[in-house]
Amino acid sequence: MFSIGEVSRRTGVKVPTIRYYEQMGLMTPSERSEGNQRRYGRGDVERLTFIRHARDLGFEIDRIRELLALSQHPDAPCEGADRIAGAHLTEVRQKIEQLKRLEAELERIVSHCGGHTVEDCYVIRALSDHGLCEHEH
Amino acid sequence: MFSIGEVSRRTGVKVPTIRYYEQMGLMTPSERSEGNQRRYGRGDVERLTFIRHARDLGFEIDRIRELLALSQHPDAPCEGADRIAGAHLTEVRQKIEQLKRLEAELERIVSHCGGHTVEDCYVIRALSDHGLCEHEH
DNA sequence: TTGAAATCTCCAGAGACTAAAGGTCTGGCG
DNA sequence: CGCCAGACCTTTAGTCTCTGGAGATTTCAA
Numbered sequence: 001m002f003s004i005g006e007v008s009r010r011t012g013v014k015v016p017t018i019r020y021y022e023q024m025g026l027m028t029p030s031e032r033s034e035g036n037q038r039r040y041g042r043g044d045v046e047r048l049t050f051i052r053h054a055r056d057l058g059f060e061i062d063r064i065r066e067l068l069a070l071s072q073h074p075d076a077p078c079e080g081a082d083r084i085a086g087a088h089l090t091e092v093r094q095k096i097e098q099l100k101r102l103e104a105e106l107e108r109i110v111s112h113c114g115g116h117t118v119e120d121c122y123v124i125r126a127l128s129d130h131g132l133c134e135h136e137h
Numbered sequence: 138m139f140s141i142g143e144v145s146r147r148t149g150v151k152v153p154t155i156r157y158y159e160q161m162g163l164m165t166p167s168e169r170s171e172g173n174q175r176r177y178g179r180g181d182v183e184r185l186t187f188i189r190h191a192r193d194l195g196f197e198i199d200r201i202r203e204l205l206a207l208s209q210h211p212d213a214p215c216e217g218a219d220r221i222a223g224a225h226l227t228e229v230r231q232k233i234e235q236l237k238r239l240e241a242e243l244e245r246i247v248s249h250c251g252g253h254t255v256e257d258c259y260v261i262r263a264l265s266d267h268g269l270c271e272h273e274h
Numbered sequence: 275t276t277g278a279a280a281t282c283t284c285c286a287g288a289g290a291c292t293a294a295a296g297g298t299c300t301g302g303c304g
Numbered sequence: 305c306g307c308c309a310g311a312c313c314t315t316t317a318g319t320c321t322c323t324g325g326a327g328a329t330t331t332c333a334a
Contacts, residue, residue: 003300005311015312016292024290035299037312046265053264058239061290071261078258082250085260089243092236099233102195106226113219121215123222124208127190128183140331142280152281153323161321172330174281198321275334282329291319298313304306 001031001039011048018048024061026051026068059088138168138176148185155185161198163188163205196225 008015021027027047029038040048047068054064063084070080113122145152158164159175164184166175177185184205191201200221207217250259 003311014292017290019313020291033299033312035312037299050264055290057243057264067261067264070255071265074254074256076255077253078250078255078261081255081258081260082247085243085247085250089240089247092240092243096233096236096240099229099236103226103229103233106194106222106229110219110222110226113215113222116214117211118207118213118215118218119211121218123215123218124204127187127194127204128208140280151323154321156282157322170281170330172281173283174330192321277334278332280329280331282327284326286325287323289320293316293318295316296314298311300311301309303308 001041002045004029004038004040007040007045007048010045011052013048013052021048021051021061024065026061026065057088058092059084063088138178139182141166141175141177144177144182144185147182148189150185150189158185158188158198161202163198163202194225195229196221200225 002010004015004018007013008018013021018027022029027044030041030044031039033039050068050071051064054067059067066084067081070076070078109123109126112126118124139147141152141155144150145155150158155164159166164181167178167181168176170176187205187208188201191204196204203221204218207213207215246260246263249263255261
């Protein structure tokens with residue numbers, strides 16, 4: 001049985017974050033000590049590792065809840081997990097595309113600024129005048 | 138003089154968002170009607186367009202406040218604006234790099250899942266076992 | 275003058291934490 | 305066994321950028 005601090009050290013998840021995940025219904029300590037402190041077992045540590053890993057990959061809390069539920073049923077078909085991961089991958093790709101458009105626009109704006117004062121600063125002018133943009137955003 | 142609804146229609150910024158920007162100190166209506174309703178002039182609409190444009194480009198509210206302050210001084214040097222935009226561009230690029238790493242990892246995980254049940258689902262296994270990851274994240 | 279639409283202020287929620295306040299428990303040392 | 309520092313407890317609030325709702329008031333056209 002580990003205290004919350006030990007679990008934190010083992011998983012790299014901060015103590016308040018562990019409590020937050022509990023509040024979000026992602027995990028519950030196996031026990032409580034007589035003085036009401038959380039006590040975790042090996043399984044809990046593994047579960048938290050799973051959660052942390054999924055968060056690192058950018059999955060939302062709600063999706064993680066679903067993935068955890070799926071992982072409890074080894075015999076169920078894994079389409080659900082594939083679908084969740086696939087949808088997330090699509091989202092990540094869309095975000096990348098959007099950020100690339102921003103990057104291009106910002107790059108163009110920054111590199112165009114040859115002015116010395118605000119009056120002829122391309123950065124300021126571009127923001128004021130949408131007509132100076134190459135693309136919609 | 139325009140009402141907040143008219144300004145919203147002209148700029149595409151929702152009414153509550155305009156009030157939010159006011160609360161954040163980005164803009165104030167030129168006047169109030171006798172019945173205390175906001176009344177905006179042309180300059181206000183331009184200012185809101187500037188704000189919206191900057192938000193679309195991903196600038197934070199605090200940065201926009203700075204950019205607005207700079208734009209009020211046409212004779213000042215524009216280094217400030219360049220620096221803000223440049224720093225933002227750097228951030229955008231970093232985010233793109235991070236998302237690309239996520240994309241690669243997710244792609245690998247999703248494409249590896251040839252299993253039919255959760256038990257041998259690579260998605261679930263990869264989340265459970267960090268050792269299956271290619272890179273740190 | 276009436277009444278529907280727009281506006282007002284204030285408050286709460288989303289998402290994923292993070293920090294602080296004020297009190298309680300644990301565990302090692304003398 | 306008693307002490308006390310450190311870890312832990314709960315609850316609350318703050319971050320950031322909005323968005324929506326409740327209930328009251330104003331506007332404007334018919």
